[in-house]
Amino acid sequence: MEGKIGEILIDSRQIQSKVAELGRRIETDYKDATCLLVGILKGAFIFMGDLARNIHSPAEFDFMAVSSYGTRTKTSGVVRIIKDLDIDITGQHVLIVEDIIDTGLTLKYLMANLEARGPASLEVCALLNKMVPQGVEIPVKYEGFRIEDVFVVGYGLDYDEKYRNLPYIAKLEIDA
Numbered sequence: 757m758e759g760k761i762g763e764i765l766i767d768s769r770q771i772q773s774k775v776a777e778l779g780r781r782i783e784t785d786y787k788d789a790t791c792l793l794v795g796i797l798k799g800a801f802i803f804m805g806d807l808a809r810n811i812h813s814p815a816e817f818d819f820m821a822v823s824s825y826g827t828r829t830k831t832s833g834v835v836r837i838i839k840d841l842d843i844d845i846t847g848q849h850v851l852i853v854e855d856i857i858d859t860g861l862t863l864k865y866l867m868a869n870l871e872a873r874g875p876a877s878l879e880v881c882a883l884l885n886k887m888v889p890q891g892v893e894i895p896v897k898y899e900g901f902r903i904e905d906v907f908v909v910g911y912g913l914d915y916d917e918k919y920r921n922l923p924y925i926a927k928l929e930i931d932a
């Protein structure tokens with residue numbers, strides 16, 4: 757299946773102003789405690805970079821890489837850790853930074869996994885939330901945009917490893 761870039765849902769200017777707003781909120785909420793941002797690779801790499809530059813208070817950064825089994829556009833909920841954290845998060849204020857919540861299964865797994873390591877706090881920051889009706893509920897403290905249930909690419913999000921470098925978020929058009 758070939759995919760091509762369709763309608764632009766969120767342009768670069770809208771993304772940047774939202775990321776600045778999220779950065780300000782995070783900076784305010786964590787003013788008394790260093791926050792450890794945990795970016796979920798690969799999708800969150802661009803969001804994490806922009807968010808980092810919008811947090812003007814002490815923060816630390818680490819990454820996890822996960823892979824969920826499934827098709828090219830749907831996850832199965834079975835998550836495998838490809839790269840674990842370098843930092844011990846016991847007693848730390850952890851903020852998971854994720855590109856998109858679709859079924860919520862990836863984050864459900866990750867939250868349980870990280871919670872078991874005894875952080876002082878654990879919150880989620882997600883740029884996009886599809887809010888699919890059949891999905892599991894994830895408490896997202898910092899949410900960028902709610903979008904309709906369509907497959908999107910750009911700003912870190914891929915289709916078959918392509919389109920991550922687009923500065924905007926667009927629908928993917930698939931011709932069978």
Ligand code: IMP
Binds near residue numbers: 833860914
């Ligand atoms: P979930 O487990 O169904 O919530 O899916 C989360 C993961 O699936 C995200 O971290 C993305 O890597 C991927 N994903 C879900 N929806 C999309 C999309 O519309 N475009 C690109 N990747 C997506």
Ligand code: MG
Binds near residue numbers: 799914
């Ligand atoms: Mg992906």
